Amino acid sequence: MARIEERLVTLLEPAVSALGFELWGVEFVRAGKHSTLRVYIDHANGISVDDCADVSHQVSALLDVEDPINTEYYLEVSSPGMERPFFSAAQMQDYLGETAAVELTVAQQNKRKFKGVIKAVDGTQVEFEVDGEPMKVSYSAVKKAHLVPQFN
Template identity: 35%
Template sequence: MSIAQIKSTVEALIRPFLEENQFELVDVEYVKEGKNWFLRVYCDKEGGIDIDDCGRISEYLSNKLDETDPIPDAYFLEVSSPGAERPLKKAQDFTRAVGQHVFITTYEPFDGLKEFEGTLESFDEETLEVQIAKKTHRIPYDKVASARLAIVF
């Protein structure tokens, strides 16, 4: 089973539980680090997720994975919050992040830059507008390589 298939299977297993309990699935990762495989599930909810929530999600998912056994390798299961610098992956993540400080990298330069850190002013599912030092940069959504919320100190 490919990594993409494992991620898709895990998402399908966990989604009903998350929806029933008003949690949001932020991301699923299945990665090899050194000799070990890690299945990481990032979840959130309105007001933030806590360690008890992560424990409930982990227990549910662990039981489902034991029942279906979709992953051939030994792995470590980790369930956690996406953190303060939450990744922005889906269109709804960008919509929710309007008005917040973000860090964005692009596949190619726009306005001479490939990295943008500033306020996400708008997002219309085709273009992001990021304001940096009183200048607004328009970035095509399909040219975003990575994006996350950014903490301002």
């Protein structure tokens, strides 16, 4: 996670938790005047549009006071959805046996992008099964990862 996202998680987590939600993750996509701050929230009973609006009001007020981002940006608050992005190895623990799409910062085993079944999580190490072969990855080497929903 980039430095700005880490600071934002530290800043926003107490406010989101106080509203009864889990702060799943934060993404800041830089695009000049069109930058976007995405705040993902989760709850065991799911997330409604009203939940997103409530968190957006709280987070927006906090960001106005603290002003951690020195450029213009759009604030988006949403659920992680079916293709939930992963922000840590620990988040993958609940999805053992599920498929994830992963992009690494540097190729491992001649793969930089792959889809693999999440087999095990040990601290910051994640083991995937990719094309029938095991592949261990340190989460620090993951640029992006998200769940791949399966429909039967």
